[in-house]
Amino acid sequence: MNSKRITVESDLEKAFHIRKEVFVEEQGVPLEDEFDEFDTLDGQCEHILVYYNEKAVGTGRLRVVDGLGKLERICILEPYRKFGLGKIIIQTLEEIAKDKEIDRVKLHGQTQAEGFYKKFGYQTSSNVFIEDGIPHILMIKELSTK
Numbered sequence: 001m002n003s004k005r006i007t008v009e010s011d012l013e014k015a016f017h018i019r020k021e022v023f024v025e026e027q028g029v030p031l032e033d034e035f036d037e038f039d040t041l042d043g044q045c046e047h048i049l050v051y052y053n054e055k056a057v058g059t060g061r062l063r064v065v066d067g068l069g070k071l072e073r074i075c076i077l078e079p080y081r082k083f084g085l086g087k088i089i090i091q092t093l094e095e096i097a098k099d100k101e102i103d104r105v106k107l108h109g110q111t112q113a114e115g116f117y118k119k120f121g122y123q124t125s126s127n128v129f130i131e132d133g134i135p136h137i138l139m140i141k142e143l144s145t146k
Helices: 009-026 085-099 111-118
Strands: 002-005 045-052 055-065 068-076 104-110 129-131 134-142
Touching: 002 085, 009 045, 009 055, 009 068, 045 085, 055 085, 068 085, 085 104, 104 111, 111 134
Parallel strands: 068 104
Antiparallel strands: 002 045, 045 055, 055 068, 104 134, 129 134
């Protein structure tokens, strides 16, 4: 199990495939809502892949929004969700934020994943809101930059 920053289009396509399978096919997010102007390698976002037995099975991205790191599009293919890969995605994105000297990160977590994010120090900072037809909450974490 390992992760890596995406630096080539072929890896970005792997991330898109994972996101399409999880968010569009499994959770019913409209295709046109899943992909946006930040899905490029032009530096607006840092995208990562996480691997299990050398197969890309999870992804996430980090974008800077109003001085905070925003963890986005975090997902893992269904058969691989019980192997600790979500922790690797979160830790990798947080390390990227630290490399950028960002000391606070946020995410819009699906309510069913709230407990997962709390295990890593995220605090719920909003009431429930609907995003792409799915209940979410805003969660924030202070990072130690040391």
